[in-house]
Amino acid sequence: MIEGMKVEGLKSRTFCRAKAFIFKKNRNFDGKRNIMTTLSEFIHGLPKAELHLHIEGTLEPELLFQLAERNHIQLKYPSVEALKKAYKFSNLQEFLDLYYEGANVLIEEQDFYDLAWDYLEKCKEQNVVHTEIFFDPQTHTERGILFATVINGINRALQDARTKLGISSKLIMCFLRHLDEASAFQTLDEALDYKDLIVAVGLDSSEKGNPPAKFERVFAKAREEGFLTVAHAGEEGPASFVKDAVDLLKIIRIDHGIAAIQDEFLLAELAQKQIPLTVCPLSNLELRAVDQLENHPLKKLMDHGLLVTVNSDDPAYFGGYVNENYLASAEALGLSKADLCQLAKNSVIASLLSEPEKEHHINAIQQYCSENA
Numbered sequence: 001m002i003e004g005m006k007v008e009g010l011k012s013r014t015f016c017r018a019k020a021f022i023f024k025k026n027r028n029f030d031g032k033r034n035i036m037t038t039l040s041e042f043i044h045g046l047p048k049a050e051l052h053l054h055i056e057g058t059l060e061p062e063l064l065f066q067l068a069e070r071n072h073i074q075l076k077y078p079s080v081e082a083l084k085k086a087y088k089f090s091n092l093q094e095f096l097d098l099y100y101e102g103a104n105v106l107i108e109e110q111d112f113y114d115l116a117w118d119y120l121e122k123c124k125e126q127n128v129v130h131t132e133i134f135f136d137p138q139t140h141t142e143r144g145i146l147f148a149t150v151i152n153g154i155n156r157a158l159q160d161a162r163t164k165l166g167i168s169s170k171l172i173m174c175f176l177r178h179l180d181e182a183s184a185f186q187t188l189d190e191a192l193d194y195k196d197l198i199v200a201v202g203l204d205s206s207e208k209g210n211p212p213a214k215f216e217r218v219f220a221k222a223r224e225e226g227f228l229t230v231a232h233a234g235e236e237g238p239a240s241f242v243k244d245a246v247d248l249l250k251i252i253r254i255d256h257g258i259a260a261i262q263d264e265f266l267l268a269e270l271a272q273k274q275i276p277l278t279v280c281p282l283s284n285l286e287l288r289a290v291d292q293l294e295n296h297p298l299k300k301l302m303d304h305g306l307l308v309t310v311n312s313d314d315p316a317y318f319g320g321y322v323n324e325n326y327l328a329s330a331e332a333l334g335l336s337k338a339d340l341c342q343l344a345k346n347s348v349i350a351s352l353l354s355e356p357e358k359e360h361h362i363n364a365i366q367q368y369c370s371e372n373a
C-alpha cells in the first residue's frame with residue numbers, strides 16, 4: 001500500500017461512475033464542430049496495445065465452470081455467482097490464492113486455446129491491435145501439465161488471432177517469484193525449445209519477501225540465451241525493488257512500478273532512460289495498492305515524463321479489461337483526450353513490435369485522435 005493511501009471500499013464509486021455516458025460538444029483539431037461521442041466510445045475506438053496481461057488472469061468464472069465440467073473437476077463453489085462473490089481481495093496474496101486455484105481447471109491443450117481465444121476476441125471488441133501476454137508455466141508444470149501443452153494451446157490461439165482477427169501478439173514467460181531459483185532455472189531450460197515463440201521472460205507472483213536479487217542469475221542466463229527481460233516490481237514492494245529490477249535484472253520494462261512515485265531519483269532515472277511502466281489501475285485498486293483511483297499515481301508519473309501505459313493485469317478478477325481501465329482512470333484522474341491518446345501511443349512505443357509496425361500503429365492512433373478530439 002502506498003503511504004498515505006488508505007483503503008475505502010472494494011469497488012470504488014469512481015469505477016461505477018466511469019461507466020456512465022457523458023455527452024459533450026467539442027471541436028476537432030481542424031476546428032470543425034462535432035457532437036462528441038461519450039468518453040467510453042472515444043476510448044473504445046482508440047487503437048491500443050496491451051502490455052501487461054496474465055493469460056491465466058483472463059479466466060472468466062463462466063469458462064472456469066465449463067472447463068471444470070469438461071475435465072471432471074469438483075469445484076469448491078456451487079455456482080458462478082458464488083465464485084464471483086469470492087473475488088474480494090485485501091492484498092496480492094489473497095488474489096493469488098484464488099488465481100492459482102482457478103488455474104487448476106486448465107488441463108488439456110484445448111483448454112489453454114479456449115482461454116487465450118476468449119481473451120483475444122475481447123481484444124478485437126476493445127480495439128486492442130497488439131497484445132503482449134504473460135503466461136506462468138510453473139503454475140501448470142507444478143501440477144503435472146506439460147510445458148508443451150500450455151504453450152502449444154496458447155500459441156495456436158495467437159496464430160488464429162493473427163489470421164482471423166488481425167491482432168498481433170508476443171508471448172512473455174513469467175517465473176513465479178515465490179518458488180526457488182532452481183525451479184526458475186528448470187523452467188528456463190524448458191523454454192529453450194520454444195525460443196521462437198517466447199520473446200521475453202518476466203517475474204510475477206508474491207513480491208514481498210521475493211526481491212529481484214533472488215533471480216539475478218536466472219535473468220542473466222535468460223539474457224545470454226537471447227530473451228528480453230521484464231519484471232513486476234513496485235506493485236506491493238518498495239521503490240528499491242524497481243531500482244533493483246533495472247540494475248540487477250536489466251529489464252527493458254517495469255510491470256506496475258507505481259512505488260517509484262516515492263523516490264524522486266528513481267523517477268528521474270526512469271524518465272531519462274524512458275523505461276516504460278505497465279500500470280494496471282483497477283488491479284491496484286482491487287488489491288488495495290491504492291485506496292481509491294483518485295489517489296492513483298498514474299497521472300503524476302506521466303507528468304514526471306515517464307513512459308506510462310495502461311493495462312488490465314487479470315481482467316477476469318479485477319472487474320475490467322483494458323478499456324475499463326482507461327475509462328476508470330480518465331474519470332478518476334480527469335485525464336483529457338490528449339492524455340488518453342498519449343497513453344495509447346505509449347502502449348505502442350513501449351511494445352516489442354518492430355519500428356515499422358510501431359510507426360503504422362502510431363499513425364493510426366494519431367489519425368483517430370485528430371478526427372475524434
Ligand code: HPA
Binds near residue numbers: 054057204232235
Ligand atoms: O497482479 C499480479 N501481481 C503479481 N503476480 C501476478 N500474477 C498474476 N497477476 C499478478
Ligand SMILES: [Zn+2]
Binds near residue numbers: 204232313
Ligand atoms: Zn501482473
